[in-house]
Amino acid sequence: MAVQLAVVLLALALALALRPWRLLAGGRLLTPLLASLVVLPWLWALPSLHAMPLQLQWSGACLVLLMLGWPLAIPVLCVVAVIATAIAGAGWVEAVAMAAWVGVLPATLGLAIGAAVRRVLGTHPFVYVLGRAFAGSVLSLFAASVLRQWSGEALPGVGPNLSLVAHWLTAWADAFVTGMLAAIFVAFRPQWLATWSDALSLRR
Template sequence: MSATSINLVLLLLCLSAALLLRPWQLLKGATRLTPMLAAFTLLPWLWALPSLHQMPLQLQGSGACLLVLMLGWPLAVPVLCGVGVLAALISPMGWDTALDLIVWLGLVPATLALGLGLAVRRWIGHHLFVYILGRAFLGTVVSVFIAGVLGQWAGHSLPGVDNDLSLVAHWLIAWGDAFLTGLVTAILVAYKPDWLATWSDRLYLKKP
């Protein structure tokens, strides 16, 4: 099976599962709309950066794990698909490259983040620092790194990075994404908890 075929299968599986969960119901009220519009504004440029500038090391950030925390997985999946389409429209990348980014920079780390988040809640518990350090920070490190390794195995390569250095590059990218996700999540918990679909004062702060 070719890399494009694998990407299409993964895309259809994730999108079908997300649509079955009726993600549009999460848009009731304005709390999901603002982070969704922010994702459409910022993430396409982050994903398109290597295609817009020729640099020796063209490393790409993901942002998918943060999006899952803010929107929830069912809504994050179609949003990430839209981000990939916008990235293709604002840059000279081809549609095969955009599909590659949607799957390996968006859907796979987002799905892994969902699974790890459920595992953290199930086996570690509901605590403020567990949410920030476990789900937002360490969960992002693991999700983005595993997605990068799986993507490399499936034929997705980092632009401008030699194959021998790809694992190191994926590891560094994962930590960069984790620092950003952890920082933004901590700020949102303190000042805008309603922007986090996965946050609950009742669960994590033990409020009635």
């Protein structure tokens, strides 16, 4: 609990120090921000609302990262964790764990992987969609799940090997949706992606 709380508070402090509210100037990110606050809490609370053999949580943190940018995504994901906890009727311990493992850590790993992909492969639209949105999401989500399992928070009633397989498949499903929506937004709503730049990615 202490480590998770420290991770969340450190990430939140760094994000707020970057003054993320400046990204809301002009209102172009208001729609993806509100959509994140409305949709994600229900997806995060779903395992607590239904009895499922595998208590897997959909993250969506990498999509929020692409839409809002890391400084704004972190506080939004923390708010999502609080709302999801209220919906599920859980306590603050669960809220902190959810914020750390499902939100902050995947988004931060996604930021690091995305920066590495951009540095190595450039800013081509296919690199953005397939590299950052899809492959980067798979790696960051699975890595966050593995770290969570290694910390002692394994799936209840499931062996460690089967848990890794379940997390791997869930990461692919989450990344598929992230990549698909990123491609749609690049084509039709690029203003909803704070991490996308026409000037950089479409230059000839």
